[in-house]
Each structure stands twice: as structure tokens, then as C-alpha cells.
Amino acid sequence: MTELFLSGIVVWLAGAMASLALWRQPSAARRVGCGTALGGSLLVLVGSAAAIFSGSSAGISLPFGNPVFSWAIRLDPLSAYFNVTLAALAAAVSLYSFGYLRAMEGRRNLGAFGFFFNLLLLSLALVFSASNAFFFLVAWEVMALMSYCLISFEHEKKGTRNAGVLFLIMSHAGTGLLLIAFLVLASASGSLDFSSFHLLASRLTPLQQGTVFLLFLFGFGVKAGLVPVHIWLPKAHPVAPSNVSALMSGIVIKTGIYGMARVFFDFYGPPPLWMGTLVLGLGVASALLGVLYALMENDLKRLLAWSSIENIGIILMGFGAALMFRSLGYANLAALALIAALYHTFNHTMFKGLLFLGAGSVVQATHTRNMERMGGLIRHMPVTALCFLVGAVAISGLPPLNGFVSEWLTYQALLAGFGTTHSLTRLMFPIAGSLLALTAALAAACFVKAFAIPFLALPRSEEAADAQEVSFPMRTGMAVLALGCVALGLGATWFVRVFDPITQQALGVRASSALVTARGLALSPGTAHGGTISTVGIALFFLLAGAAFALPLAMRWRRRSVSGPAWDCGLPGLTDDNEYTATAFSKPLRMIFSALYRPRREIQAEYEVSPYYPSAIRFESEIEPTFEKHLYDPLRQWIMAVANRMKGIQAGSINLYLAYIFITLILLLLFGVRA
Amino acid sequence: MMARLIENVAQLFLLLALAPLVTGVIRTLKARMQTRRGPGILQPYRDLGKLFGKGMVVPETASWIFAATPWVVFFSTVLAGLMIPMVAADAPLGLFGGVLAVIYLLGLGRFFLALSGLDSGSSFGGLGSSREMTISALAEPAMMMAIFTVAIGAGSTGLTEIAGAAIGQQWRFLAPAQMFAFAALVLVLIAETGRIPVDNPATHLELTMIHEAMILEYSGPYLALIEWAASIKQLVLMTLLINCFWPFGLQPTWFGLGAMEGIGWLLAKLLLLSCSIVLLETVNAKMRLFRVPELLAVAFTLGSLALVSTFLF
Known part of the structure; x- marks a missing residue:
């Protein structure tokens, strides 16, 4: 098992080197880079999937290093689960990249791309499996650097460079927090091994416990896109090449989720109640703000990036509930909430990967990310449209696809929470539940827009009218993920078994047998008389009804149908000027939530004869970036002010600098001798 | 297994047959309240029959989404209908999903309706889709609050269990929590079914249309399917509302003479609720679109009050 996993890692490493060596031959570099990425993914997929079911936590340590800084990896069920998630997405993205990168041949250095891409996959796998804090942080940094290189890959545009730098700064701030947290733990255990951290955090003093928790929460939260440390995400994810965006939103942000799962359920025992409450609250805030900002976007990829923040919020709601149940002593309910969160993690990887790949195809066909310049693509790109539709239905949480299953599990966990305590805290659960309902409904509105505006009605630009379906490998990559969404929805009762080893390890209970009822047909929340759902049953109903009634009747009615123009309000023919736009679609919500958005709009009309007959109109509309304006701008100004003060010590004289070094040395020696 | 099948077929038949009648009764009652004669309670059947016999015009600009939508809407609504207890407390397809699945199935239908509204490229469709998705999103938290209240009382989101718990305490609907939840759900019902003061099902006036704007391009059998599904x-x-709150007359099974009694009770309760809806529609004027959020905020407040009352009383 571990052998397969390791050989996958070796394949990625070899692929990185080989594609770098081939940088002068773009076509060969593309094939080798994508081929090794695909091969390595398949090996890791099989190896990790086997590791989940074998139940053992195989560990291995590289022969160099020293006892403190050991290069140790361990594939315990949690690690293996995230590696499966990674490998499933990476395989589809690699397939897609075969076709996607072809357009870049000769224009960009594909050798370098293959190098960064394979190393990113490798570092992700190591982040998910490192079992030593030092090694973990090394892999974490490699991942951040590779992400930076890939985000900035199309670096001619200023926006891309700025987004890359913002990502790098925030990412390092997060790593700084993690470093402190790990050092606190290490000084308590005397080792950097994760095994020595097991349940350790709960033995610290309450103050330390709380501090370490917050450091980990926000350190990992930066990577996950947790509100309020999310601002880099909607800027950085859209500017990357689309196959990279799929990886970034699909799996790189999940490293934050993995880190939190590791800390919350491995390093901590039952935590104090406030921790779970905080995570639940932040989850609700992220989910709601994420989807509200997603709705206002007309940039297709930025819309998807905001929606990632929403889904991270939903995952954190599960984590928060699990933590609260753990502090209240309900292991079974904690398992239910944890399963909901981890299920949603996998689901989000599938559908967000799919949607970003779909967006990549659309952007490649129309050369724009602006939805107002798209339209009618379903006629020219039928496969892309169908795959994108599957992703849109899945992410809106509609039955019978996978998003519905994990959201249903989350509702069940929140519902069960009300009975677990008599304090006022229990009001948190139903309020979170109703805000989850609001989030899900807004997400449906958001994805009606994200599908309908680009794919339906009339083309809004010449590029959209002349769009071509994308190449076969790209279609295959999307189709694989679309099938994944269907399978994870219909196979829910089978899939929940995967979580048994994880909940066993984290909480000491195996929940799947209680979750599956009616001979594997239906899913239940595991409580007596809890209510069931059967995605298989729902899908079967649609299939049977469709085959028995819809098809034959549609055939008959077709003979009686004629094609005609749509109602154009008496104007001479319907053109793309009459169509409802993306901005117009979200206008009611922009007005209703104007307290949050603070929209600003400006209309200037030019006229020659009379103001009633304008010859040109300029329209500008924007919403206020709340967090940047009220949180990050003051912070930036403060940092600049402090930096200005500190300029005084930096006089440029070498003698002065030597004196600084000398003083530092003395201080360190004094400190060292005293210790 | 066989018994289940018969139950499903019976409830399916009842759903399909009864739905136009309820629409017809509401329309006639409303006409009488406004001292009009009205077209008679059987008019919806005649409308459907006529539409099914007609040809149809499909917009040139529409894609396959336009043709798929009526079926998705119809099937998802019917499937949701099989998951609720109508005559027997035992929902025939309760295994397939409870109250959450019902809401999400209706959501699936709405998702596709909104897509089809945008599909033809006509600006009316987009207008309807945008408004429909907005209003339904705002109705969702209120609905979930009320449902949480009911589900917490029953300890389940399964509708068989919820109806069962209601039968156990027939007069529980007089408890403050249940009354608040009921009021919240009535407001949500009005918003979800597109009735005054949120939407006016009887108008084709551009400023006020929501649901009708979305389906403006449909004609013939597809329009019939959508109207029937509505x-x-x-x-x-x-039915969800009356059977969760007033469980009177719910039978243990679909079999035997009891079923007749159950249907009688169902009809009586539906008539009572229809009368209240008609009364609400007649004494209220259609609201401006941007006043609707206030109405739904009231519903949310009622839902929250319901929840708080569950542990105060």
C-alpha cells in the first residue's frame, strides 16, 4: 500500500525533472508532464484507497535526517482519505491538461509548467501524509511556492502578479502562525513527531490551549479561505491557468481543512465548548458571505472562487458541530458531523474541480472571463455544457447528486444538536441550519446565473458566437469529474463506509452501519426514527418516469410543435441587446443586501440633440470590498507606518550593521548560557 | 412490497386528480369573494385538456433545456408528492426522503424552471427567473426555522415520523411553538406558490409577474405540464402543512374503508386552508417586489419565535 503511494510520489518527482529537462520541446514536455502527473495520481489513488480499507497506519521514514527533523510519512486513514481526494482530482485535471496546455505550446514554457505542476501534486501528497511537524512545514512551503509559481504563470498581466504576491504574503503569514503553534506543542512534548502530539494539546494550560487553537485555526484558515482571512482567494484563483484553478480551489484549499481535522481531532481531545462554537460561527459567516459575493460576480472564474469560500464554510459548519458534540460527550453525533464535513470536502473537490475545468473550456473558447460577453454556448459546446450543468446542480445541493447528500448530513447533524445541551448554545444549531438553507438557496440562484448566462440564450459577443467545442482530452477530464459527482451521489450508502476507519481513529466509533438502512438503499442520520433519503431511489424514479412517459410523449408532441421566434415585445426581432444580463439577474439581491454590498453606480449619457436620444451611454457599477476597506487597509497603513519608523535603524552604514550583528550575538549567547 | 406499490399508485392518482380541483376551488371562491361568478371549479381540468390537445411553438433560440424542463419540474413535484402523508400517516415513498428531500426536490424543479426562463433569450424570462430565485432564497431560512421546530418536536425529518408524532398529540398545534411555526409556514406557502401578496397567479402584467414571466414562452402540452406541476x-x-399541524383523520394505512374517511378529512382540511388563502388574497393587495423581503423577514421572525418557544413552554 505505502509502496504504491511512494512510487506515485517518485513518478511525480521524475516527471517534474523530466519535463524541466525537455523544456525546449514543448510538445514532449506537455506529454511527459501530464503523463507522469496522471500516472502518479493513479498510483497514489490506488495506494491510498487501499490504505483506508486496510485500516493500518503504515509509517515510513526516509533514512536521512535526524531524530528531531525526521522525514517521516504515515498513511493513517485521515491522511489516506485526503490523498484519495487529491489523486481523484489530479487524475482528471491531468487528463484535461493534455488538451488544455496544447494551446500554450510555443507561447509558454511548458517544461517549467510540468515541473511546477508535478511538484505541486507531490507537495500536496506530502502535506497530507507527513507525520513530523518539520517535514510538514517543508512540504507546506513547497506547496505554497509551487502554487505561487503556477498562479503567476501568466505573469505579463499586472493583476496576475499582484494576486500572486498577495497570495504569497497571506500564505506566509499563515505559515508563521502554524510555526508558532507547532513550536508550542513541540516544547511540551519534546519532539516534532505528530504521534507525540496525539491528545497533547488538551493537556496544556487553558490559556495555551486556546492560543494554540486560534493559531492553528487562522493559520490553516488562511489556506482554506476562511472569512476574514479569505481576501487572497477570489483574487488568486481566477488568474491562474484554469487547470491550476481547478487544483487550487479543488484541493489546495483543502490542505487547510486537512490541517484543521488533524489538529481538532488528533492533537486535541474533547475541546472546550467555545472552540466548536467559534468554528461553527466562522463557518456560517464564510458560507453566507462567500455565496453573497459570488452572486455579485460577472467574472465566471471569480464567481467560482467565491463559491469555494462558501463551501469551506459548509465544511467548517460540520467541523464546528463535531467539535461541539465532542465537548458535550456525544461521540456518535460527532461522528455524524465529521462525516458530513469530510463528505462535503470530497464532493466540493469533485464539483468545483469540474466547474473550474468547464470554466477553463469556456474561457479558452471565448477568450474572456466576463459572463456578459458569453451566451448560447450550449449549441457549440454541448459536452462542456452538460458537464457544467451536472456540476451546477451538484454544487446547488439538489437531489440526487452528491452535494445534496452532504448537505443533508449536515442538516441532520445540526438538527440533532438541539437536544444535546440545555444551555443557550443550542440555539446556535437551528440558526446555523436555517442560514445553511439560505446559503444553499442563494447558491442555487448563483449557479442558475453561472450556467444560464454563459451557456443559454443568444451569444453576447462574436467570440461566443464562433466558439468551438474543446478537444477530446479536455472533455474526458470534465466527464470523469461529472461521473464522480453522480457516483458520489448515488453511491452514498456505499461511500459512507470509507469514513469508518477515520471516525474510529478520531472519535472511537464506527458510524456507517447506523447510517445505512433498508439493505443499503437509504441513508439515515443514525438516530432512531431519524428520517431517511435514498438518492438511488430518486434517480431511479426519474429514469423510469422519463423512459415510460417523457420519451414517448415528447416524440408524439414533437410532430405537433413548430419553431418560432421568442416574444420580443414587438421590437423588430430579438437580439442580444434585449437579453437579461448577469448584472440584471442579481440586481434584486444587490438591492436587498445593499447594506452589505454598498453598491455604487455611475451612468453617463452623451447626447447631441436632446437628452432623450443619447448617442452613447457609459455605465459603471461596483460593490464595496468590505474586508479590504475596513480591515486590511487600516492594517496595511499601520504596517507601513511602523516600517517607516523602523527606517531609522537602517542607516546604510556597514559599521552600524556589524554592530547590530555583534549585539545580537552577545544577546543570543547570554540567552543560551542562561538556558 | 405489493402493498407499498398500491399505496403509491393510489396517492399518485389522488395527487394528479385533486391538484387541478384545488386550484379551481380557490379560483371560484376568490371570484365569489369579489362578487364575480367565476368559471366554475372544473375549469383547470378543461384548461389542461385543451392545452394537451394543442400544438406548441418552441422558440428558435431555445436549447434542449427548454424541452427537458417541463418533465423535470413535473416529475420532481410528483416525487415530492409521494413523500408526504396524504391520507395515511405513512408516506408511501417516505424511505426516499423526508421533509428536506421534499423541499430540495421542489428546489430542483425551480432550478430548471429558472434555467428555462433564461433559455429563450427573451427578457421576460430572465426577469421571472431572477425574481423567482431571489424570493425563494429569502423564503428558505424562514421555512427551515419552522421545519426545525416541527422536526425537533418529532425527533426526525421523516414525514411519517412527524405525522406520527402529531397524531400522538392531536391538539398540540395549539402550543405556542406550533402556532408560530404554522404562521411562518403559511407565509412561506404564499411565497412559494406565488400567491398575493407576493405574486399574482392571475396576471400577465409585466411589472408584477414572477412565475408567469418565467414560463411565458411555453405553450401547448409543455405549458400544461408546467401548470399541472404548479x-x-x-x-x-x-397537504404538508395541514397534515403536520392538524393530523385529524389521518389513517394508519391506505387500505380498507378508513381510506375513504381519510380522503374526506383531507378534502375538508384542504377546503378550510383554501378558504383562509382566499381570504388572505382578497383582503391584501399585491406587494411591491422590494417589500417582499420584509414579509419574509416576518416569517423568519415567526420561525425563530417558534423555536425559542419550544423550550420556553
């Missing part, structure tokens, strides 16, 4: 959705939501 009546079924109304019946489903009304």
Missing part, C-alpha cells in the same frame, strides 16, 4: 406543488405544500 397545482401539484400547491397541493403538496398545503
